[in-house]
Amino acid sequence: MKAIRIDTFGGPEVMNVKDVDIPNPAPNEVLVRNLAVGVNPVDFKIRQGQYPEVKQDKLPLTMGREVAGLVEAVGLEVDGFRPGDRVFAMIGADGGYAQYARVPAAHLAIVPSSLDWRHAAGVPLAAHTAWQALVEHGQLEQGQKVLIHGGTGGVGHFAVQFARIKGAQVYATASTESLPFLEELGVDRAIDYKNEKFEDICSDFDLVIDLIGGDTQARSWQVLGEGGRLVSTLTMPDAHHPQAKGKTGTRFTARPDGRELAEIAGLVETGQVIVQIQKVYDLTEAAEALDFIANEHVHGKVVLRVA
Incomplete structure (x- = not known):
């Protein structure tokens, strides 16, 4: 072969x-x-x-x-x-x-x-990553506020849709040219990272999904409320950051799971996820x-x- x-x-x-x-x-x-x-x-x-x-x-x-x-x-x-x-x-x-x-x-x-x-x-990989970030590690619940960095990529576009299905208030960042796609996905607020600072827009959030890393990750601590969670697929968030007190951070690697994928497939089949x-x-x-x-x-x- x-x-x-x-x-x-x-x-x-x-x-x-x-x-x-x-x-x-x-x-x-x-x-x-x-x-x-x-x-x-x-x-x-x-x-x-x-x-x-x-x-x-x-x-x-x-x-x-x-x-x-x-x-x-x-x-x-x-x-x-x-x-x-x-x-x-x-x-x-x-x-x-x-x-x-x-x-x-x-x-x-x-x-x-x-x-x-x-x-x-x-x-499979992208959807598993988004699902596990939100549900397992982020413990996202209905009515909570979540910020997704990189909301138009492979993982990001699934994360936006899964968060909406969970009943969360969804904010997401993207480049200027990608904002229309974010809006098509149904975000409550699309943030242009080239011209806007997400920390000027978001506050007291329950969860941040970091798909970007670096300075974006470090700045994300300040938008979380007490007990908020910062979940990254890239690097472990710095628990000693001055604004990390009372909040938790984690980094994870997605794992395959046929039952979980079947559940995701059901959401696709019913038209809830594109x-x-x-x-x-x-x-x-x-x-x-x-x-x-x-x-x-x-x-x-x-x-x-x-x-």
């Missing part, structure tokens, strides 16, 4: 199309014939050697962590899926950018009938796709079609 592999860390030049054997599923796994795969910022970090969980000793590896396709075969212990099922999943750090992928059955869910393959591939795809590349154009998400303001997701 064709797979996009890296043997070392670096720029686009380290990504190569390789012929490798089709993997055999373990007893608890499913072999998926990929028809589309998602592209995420974490893929760029892995390629560059900037992702702590993937060190040099993990190389060579096949890139990609989001897959959508048809069940090709199932392991001996799998009884929830059968060949021909339309499935999608978030997978580990090795295996997505390929014609086939091995996936633990517990990580899979059935693709909503309303989604084509490219939209299906844009869901999946925004900005651009589609061929599998062999994976390097270009990564550079696009690293250098552009992406609305939603970028995906690869798999021949």
